[in-house]
Amino acid sequence: MSTTMVAQSLASGILVGALYGLAAVGLSLVFGVTKILNVSHGELLMLGGYTSFWLFTLMGVDPFAGIPLSMFALVIIGLIVYQLLFSRLIKLPTEDKIRTSLLVGFGLGLVLQNVALRLWTADNRGITPSYAGAALTILGVRLPYVRVASLVIAFVFLVALQLFLQKTYTGKAIRATAQDWEAATLMGINVYRVYLLSFVLGTALAGAAGTLVAVGYSVEPVMGLHWTLKALIVLVMGGIGSIAGTLVGGLILGVTESAAAVWISGNYRHVVGLVIFILVLLVRPQGLFGAKEG
């Protein structure tokens, strides 16, 4: 096996891993704050992808320039979905809330899949702007511009989110609510507004991730579960509430998947992720980077 091949698979792994991280951070934020485990996160990501697909094919909007638009679309969808479905679970005790939100999420996922099938057919859709095929080649390793740009954008989003949560009053209110909603209420924080905000922030991030997936790879109606699974694996690896951990978790998953594809077989690339998932749960259930309670 040549070094170039190894380097190429490492690079591809990192590029896709950043997207895993971005996909996971929205799920992690929502779960950490609201204790809603939204398994339709992958479908929401898919809708983000289709939104920019439409913006591009119908209106000629450049996918990167259109990221704010697809995030906005997902804010609206997030608001509707939250008010209609998830807000009804918000006062349940944590255990019940997690269980019930799983069911609601699966149901919503099925509905969204079928909506996508109607609107965009079962075909794979991608976004191909003029620069789609261009790539940077370093020592024989091919790095498509769109994927490198996606990596940078994913990184910028994660840093921005981190700063928002650490530095702003609203961000601190979100962290306080995640830690102890009752104590947060006693600070005068309206935790129900915080729940709504976190949920919508999560869907907006799914919108951004979906756009990057559509432009660097492709979207199809059945992709949701696949991305939810990736996000769950990353969430378990990174630990809830650690944004840096989520990014590193995403990169690790991306790299191990490509490594498995090269050294074992392409068929096994998705199996390794699940193996890591189980191993982390067995050995370090708080996540590789997650802090223990205390």
Next chain:
Amino acid sequence: MLELEGVDAGYKDLQVLWGVSLRVGEGELVALVGPNGAGKTTTLRIISGLLKPTAGSVRFLGRPLDKEPAHRIVEMGIAQVPEGGRVFTGMSVQENLELGAFTGRARKEKEQTMKWVYQLFPRLEERKGQRAGTLSGGERQMLAIGRALMAKPRLLLLDEPSFGLAPILVEQMFEMIAEINRQGVAVLLVEQNVRAALELAQRAYVIENGRIVGEGSGDALLSFESVRSAYLG
């Protein structure tokens, strides 16, 4: 300032409070004492709005509280220090204090109030950059009180501030509470440390099985026979 009138309350099928009436006047320090499970914490939760009464009324400065959501009640001037403090362990001491001043009114005066809190608890200023999770039990309790004061409350609800503290710290804690009260904040103090609470308070209520069974000045209750035999040994 605060008036509870015939309040019933409970959790699901379990009624905890039965017709509880009590009041706290402007600038007063009132103690609510009684055994474990008597309904002391539940009474505080009713006042702070974390729990809503099933009957009776709660009024603060003449306004009814029983329909207000809990986060609004903080803005109206009531801050609660929950049992065990419940500081945000993952955040720094300073961030905890900042969160205490979350409501609009308090946020404007944040810097000023923080200076005052650091004056009251110099230890907190020494540790302001430290994560609250690394503080000792006594320091956490100070932080919880300081965080509540950041809301600039007119009434401070304290739930077992002496719980789990070493005896010497308990004494300091009670001195601190008296000092806060002297500076004009009314206090409703829930305590299992009955003697200390009665010595500190101007007035006190005794609660048993969800009913108020005694009321009077702290000194009077201290010499009250049934209180002596039940709590002071």
